[in-house]
Amino acid sequence: MDFTLRVVMTGAALLGLISGALGTLAVLRRQGLIGDAVSHAALPGIVLAFLISGSKAPVVLQLGAAVSGTLALLWVQTILRTTRIRFDAALGMALAVFFGIGVVLLSLAQHTAGAAQAGLDRFLFGQAATLLRADLMVMAIVGVTTFFLVVALWKEVKLVLFDADYARALGLPVRRLEMLLIVLLVVAIVIGLQTVGVVLMSAVLIAPGAAARQWSKRYGQVFLLAGFFGLLSGATGAWLSSLAPRLPTGPIIVLLLSFLATLSLFVAPERGLLWQYRKRKKAARNAQQAVLTVLRELERRHPHEARPHPAASIQTLLGPEVPVNAILRQLERHGQVQHEPGRGWRLADRNPEATHESRS
């Protein structure tokens, strides 16, 4: 494995780890799209940072991105606090307006800075190949710091995430903690922008958390698992995209993550759709057995009456929750019961001919 690939893979893995784990902070609060807004809103900050400093060093641009991303979120919060506008509209507007300002600044930069600004727009779509070792260092340091922060404030973070009112009642500084969570999220996003770009960043934040949530009910496990999923997809995606020419890294990582999330939706134990399907099947079988047992019991208790039993009496015996009629029709299709219109249901006979004679 050559050096560049190693750097890119490590970078993508780190990015996946950080944003996957921190993304759970947003996903579990049902605010996953904050990531989308912040990443779009980062653009004016990036361009302004370049225009002011004249430098294209990632750290400078990331700082600008973080500032304008945070500003956008603060704007959203103020709108929510002071107007009737809902979260979705406020977020969407902040996203689009900030991005629009960014585009304006970008075209200004093209006039004033000329060729020097070339490459600024790589933040729009991300280019993992431009990762340098220095970037890795920044990522590693930021990653370790954020992890340390989250672990140190673990109890408080959990409380604010799941029951902010209770946290407030306990006297925790909820507003400040929420602010901290937002800053952490912004940091995770800003770090990822360079690699996967504005549009795909939201997937890198959301997908690992959404996938991990299917596997566990405990936040600690979801947090770690999301980080792991992110790391796995980041590294694999970077490696896959190196295999063929013209396979951009960002989209590959995102598609891997989407695949992981979809897979988790289906196969995760207990919550997964396949498991749910099996459970339903089993429940349906049990219900069928119950109906059959009731019919058998009724016929055993009334051996001399050759009359069928109405569905209503089975319903009475099984309680109102059981969809008796539907089950009876299913059983009829399987040939296990017989329906006599207007009279009711009875168990199917082994030799239908005999019953026919005896009845006539």
Place this chain on the structure above:
Amino acid sequence: MSPALEIQLVAVLTAMACALPGAFLVMRRMSLISDAISHAVLPGIVLGFLLTHSLHHPLLLLLAGAAGLLTVYLIELLEKTGRLREDAAIGLVFPALFSIGVLLIARFADQVHLDTDAVLLGELAFVPFDRLQWQGYDLGPQALWTMGGLCFLNLLLVGLFYKELKLAAFDPAYAAVIGFRPVLLHYLLMSAVAVTIVAAFHAVGAILVIALMIAPPATALLLARRMPTYLLYSVLAGVLSAVPGYGMAWLLDVSIAGSMATMAGVLFVVVWLIAPEDGLWARWRRRKKQQIDFALDLLLLHLLHHEHQVTALDERHPDTLPQHLNWTETALQRILKAGEQQGLVRITSGEVHLTQAGRERAQNRLEMLTPAQRLTSRPSMIPAEPLPLPQTRLRPHSRDQEKSVL
């Protein structure tokens, strides 16, 4: 028509076309669907481009529209599993579709003129170059006709289904009960959103479409209290973003799409500051007024309370009042000034006196502040006897009985 006027017209028409379905999206709390659709149409566009080798072929619009509806459908499918919330569903679907689009471009369309930039950012400046010809006559830019037609279609949609859309936005359950088919309506609206986005994107780009769909209705929401005014203000706000937006772009020679989005934001902020009822300035004024009103009440009650007491002289002197009311000197001066202006107090020879109006107001407040008296003067709200407990309906056969039978 001059090219500048043509661009301006297209911009205005686009803003109007976007504001109409956008208003309903914002009302139904589904604004971010527009974000999802606008990104997710990319694979449709790329596929259409690969098939037809043109950016203006009708098939392109069709495929892109289909991709938009697919997005909506997939998001709903994911939500229906009950395993993901809406935000996660949106955040999973559109990046995946966008990724497919980017990969398609990178693999198959690298050599041709189709950039993700072009799709995301759009360029209104090229609008006049792409003209519609008919039998040798120049009928103006193609985009003018597309956006005009779209504007008309959206107007038609809102006009025809106004009542249904309104009801579905405010009370979908009731709409379903009285037979309005909210699912059908939902997909109708979603189709309108998808088609609008697709038609608008290559004039103005994916991001600006979101700005024009969400920001003007959000601005209108600050001003309007009724649906018709809301829709009207939405369209107006769209136009008022488009016109100065293009002006700014022309002055600074910057991206038209970007400056229209910026102006949509600026317009929102301006309205947010000065809106007569919901604006920040009005809110601040209202709060200040409440503060002064409350302080005045306190002062008036204090004066009334001590009016005929021996200590009255001490109690109504401006020098001692701050102490008694626990106010600062400046606060007292402000309140006194407000009181004098409203004719509630009068300062004569350094003493604060109640005027007749002030005395009446204080007595009025005093009455309001003693709720016990008022309650007893009315028929009692508390029932004399405790209400009978609701009787639990007995189920003929519970689960336990079922077990005993078997």
